[in-house]
Amino acid sequence: MKNDFGLERFAKLVIKQDDLRTLYFRAFAFLLDFFDADKLYFFKFSKRKQCFDPKAALNRDILEEVVKGDYESFNIEEAFEKEFNLNFRAFGSSCNDVVRSLAKLVVDKKVKSIKSSSIKSARLKSLWSQLKLNDEAFYVPLFSLNEMVGFVLFDKVIDYDNSKAYFDLLGCAIGRLFLLKNIDNLSNLLATKDDEDKRKQKLYQIGKTAMIMAHEMKNSLIGIMGLFSRLKAYVDEDKKAQRYYEIIESQLKKLYEFTFDINKFSKIGDGADIREVEIADIIDNSIEMASSFSNDVKFSVSIGKDASVIEADKSQLEQVFLNLFKNSIEAKKQGSVKIDVSVRKEGEFVVIKIKDNSGGVDEETLKNMMKPFFTTKSYGTGLGLAIVKGIIDIYNGSLSFKNVKDGLECVIKLPQKNNTGGSDGRKEKNHGCG
Incomplete structure (x- = not known):
């Protein structure tokens, strides 16, 4: 294994990819180089055909031609159309018997080395020869979401025990x-x-x-x-x-x-404990938690008397405020963070406005920011605002964002009286205890 490679580098590489073929090629290019192997073959399990399809192959020549040390930006199409790869994928036409035989030989949940001398089938020996595998190859099953999605063959025995984290990632x-x-x-x-x-x-x-x-x-x-x-x-x-x-x-x-x-x-919506809660308590708790993200943040809070109480799950609303406060703090690049919170009653609804001085966002971000996994942060999961929206939706409320002078304003509209029935259809009163 090469000493200058790292788990952090591999993690950044695989998390960025947005389609499976690109992920396979870039991850396998890294691993081929990482283990100093000459050849790598990936057989993907097809649920539709209930067999393993030859999916991607890389060798040292392809690696040197298309990667040049940059696993993030090499030409995937060029690697995919190389003769070495085309020949490998041809083995899987209609899941032929020789591929099935190989799968039967190797497929289980444990990594292992395979010696050509242990192969009895003449057809399988022929495939071994055509794949130009060494006298001993190494088999690694690949799992995701608790299911085997395929297996990888290296043309050499690798140090799996000290590199399992790469396959887990x-x-x-x-x-x-x-x-x-x-x-x-x-x-x-x-x-x-x-x-x-x-x-x-x-x-x-x-x-x-x-x-x-x-x-x-x-x-x-x-x-x-x-x-x-x-x-x-x-x-x-x-x-x-x-x-x-x-x-x-x-x-x-x-x-x-x-x-x-x-x-x-x-788990949004599971086990909601609907009670009458003080909005001031929820905001205060959220401010205390959010303040740990920055030493230079100032809050201004204004709550109308007739809007001070709402029927909701306290922990859910704290999650809403905390996520929104955290986003405002992280969006401010320089200087003090200022967050203004106002709560007013409008008819049967409580309207909460959260305004910051982050500088606002571009139109594309404004359009997509509540979609799951959308993020402009290099370290974000893209689930924070999706969680916020999911909670607001439970109460049949609304959530919107707009650019205002110097920043971004979030507007939340919630029914003051719970109309969801809670997780089990009950309402509990908690007078003044929050």
Whole structure:
């Protein structure tokens, strides 16, 4: 393995990709180079055909021709159309028997080395020869969302035990794209279908997928972070190693936080505890939490007497305010952050306006900022405002943003009396206790 490669570099690479083919090629180019291998083959599992399809192949010649050390921007089409890749994918025409035989030989949940001398099938030996594999190859199953999505063959034995984190991160990145695809499918369905039962079923599937993804990512990251923390003792005397350690640690924490955002997003609406709550208490708690993100932030709060109480879930509204305050703080590049909050009653609704001095956003961001996974931050998950909108929607309220002088204004409109019935159809009064 090359010493100048790092987990942080790989994490940044795979999280950026927005389609599976690009993700596969860029991740596999990195791994081929990382392990100093000459050839790598990826067989993707097809649920439709119930077999493994030859999907992508890279060798040292392709790597040197198209990558040139930059895994982020090399020409994917050029790599995909190389003769080496075309010949490999031809093996999978209609899932022929020889590919099925290979899958039967290697497919299980454990990594392992495979020796050509152990192969009995003449056709499989022929495939081994055509793939130009060495006398011993290495098999790595690839998992995402608790399912095997394919397997990778290297033409040499690799140090898997000390690099498992790379394959775990790749599985997380694949799961993220699966989730995005499901969300796109759901959006299309909601835009074109009126059948409420189908909508609910799709929503359930998305929530289930999101929860599974968050669970699997969290489990993998707990293991990675646990093992990684043991390395601290070995880098105390090396300043360069300390810096690498801090960078990787921060990236792992961000990925871990990402799993919690997904979990929040998938559980919006579950277990709402509807009570009569004081808006002032909710705002004060949120300000206290948000102030930890900056030492230079000032809040101004104005609450109308007839708008001081609302029926809602306190923790949900605190999540709304905290996310909005945090966004305003992070959007301000220089100088003091100023956030003005006003709460007024309009008819049967409570209208909350949050205005900052962040400088506002461009039209494209204004149009897309509430969509799941949309973010302009290099470190963001893109779920903060989607969570806010999801909570507001529960109460049949509305959420909007507009650019104003020096910043951005958010307007939230909520019914003062709960009209959702809560998670179990009950309302509880909590006079003055918040």
